[in-house]
Amino acid sequence: MNTNNIYLLGVGHATPLFIELAEACGYHVAGLYHYNEDRTGETDHGFPILGSFADLLREDLTDKNFCLTMGDMAIKQSVSLNLIHRGGVIPSLIHPTAVISRFADVSPCGVLVDSYCEIDSNATVEEGCVLRPHAMVSHDSHLFPYTFMGPKAYVGAYTDVESKAFIGQCSVLVSGKAKHIGKDALVGAGSVVVKPVSDKAIVAGNPARILKYKP
Ligand SMILES: CC(C)(COP(=O)(O)OP(=O)(O)OC[C@H]1O[C@@H](n2cnc3c(N)ncnc32)[C@H](O)[C@@H]1OP(=O)(O)O)[C@@H](O)C(=O)NCCC(=O)NCCS
Numbered sequence: 001m002n003t004n005n006i007y008l009l010g011v012g013h014a015t016p017l018f019i020e021l022a023e024a025c026g027y028h029v030a031g032l033y034h035y036n037e038d039r040t041g042e043t044d045h046g047f048p049i050l051g052s053f054a055d056l057l058r059e060d061l062t063d064k065n066f067c068l069t070m071g072d073m074a075i076k077q078s079v080s081l082n083l084i085h086r087g088g089v090i091p092s093l094i095h096p097t098a099v100i101s102r103f104a105d106v107s108p109c110g111v112l113v114d115s116y117c118e119i120d121s122n123a124t125v126e127e128g129c130v131l132r133p134h135a136m137v138s139h140d141s142h143l144f145p146y147t148f149m150g151p152k153a154y155v156g157a158y159t160d161v162e163s164k165a166f167i168g169q170c171s172v173l174v175s176g177k178a179k180h181i182g183k184d185a186l187v188g189a190g191s192v193v194v195k196p197v198s199d200k201a202i203v204a205g206n207p208a209r210i211l212k213y214k215p
Contacts, residue, residue, distance in 0.1 A: 062087035
């Protein structure tokens with residue numbers, strides 16, 4: 001088995017972003033899996049669509065590498081657990097231009113850190129988190145599983161970001177003020193967050209205000 005092979009799950013507009021990240025990390029993208037069977041046998045961006053998630057979950061996945069590209073973090077978490085249960089490996093992919101402190105703790109499972117990101121000392125990034133280019137996690141902050149940071153989003157120091165929160169592009173969680181972002185919360189693009197945000201709240205603006213809550 002070629003241990004450099006990796007398979008991507010999810011075929012959509014974000015697929016080429018993750019193809020390039022995997023390649024930058026030294027993997028060979030051996031094929032894609034789509035969420036249903038519609039496109040099996042087609043190609044996307046020159047890569048073969050090998051089958052559906054259901055097809056994949058019938059195979060022996062021992063020691064095969066996977067990268068999950070879907071934006072829905074609840075689906076991503078559940079598919080990840082299934083793959084791991086069947087012996088699959090979901091390596092963290094850290095772009096070579098990212099700067100990760102040796103005192104940071106980044107999970108080896110399914111973390112996707114794109115180009116020019118920074119993760120400071122004593123920061124923790126748990127499994128399944130996604131950091132798009134130039135995202136920054138400042139020191140002593142904690143990203144819980146499956147959180148998402150858009151491009152140039154900035155998590156200030158001493159801030160806990162609970163699982164599946166979404167931190168929009170170019171937003172800033174002000175150090176020592178935002179402190180806690182709740183589960184499934186969403187911070188709008190370009191926002192400046194100066195208070196804790198509760199679970200499922202959607203906040204935006206400068207200073208960020210609550211727009212509504214997710215159902
Ligand atoms: C916050 C967000 C989810 C709101 O989307 P929405 O529910 O469709 O809301 P609407 O666009 O209808 O906007 C509702 C109000 O909030 C304002 N608003 C929306 N997004 C805003 C933002 N980021 N900052 C400030 N105000 C914002 C709108 O102007 C509107 O104000 P109004 O009622 O006075 O006209 C969305 O605008 C956003 O910022 N998404 C994040 C995108 C992102 O970062 N993606 C990452 C890609 S890698």
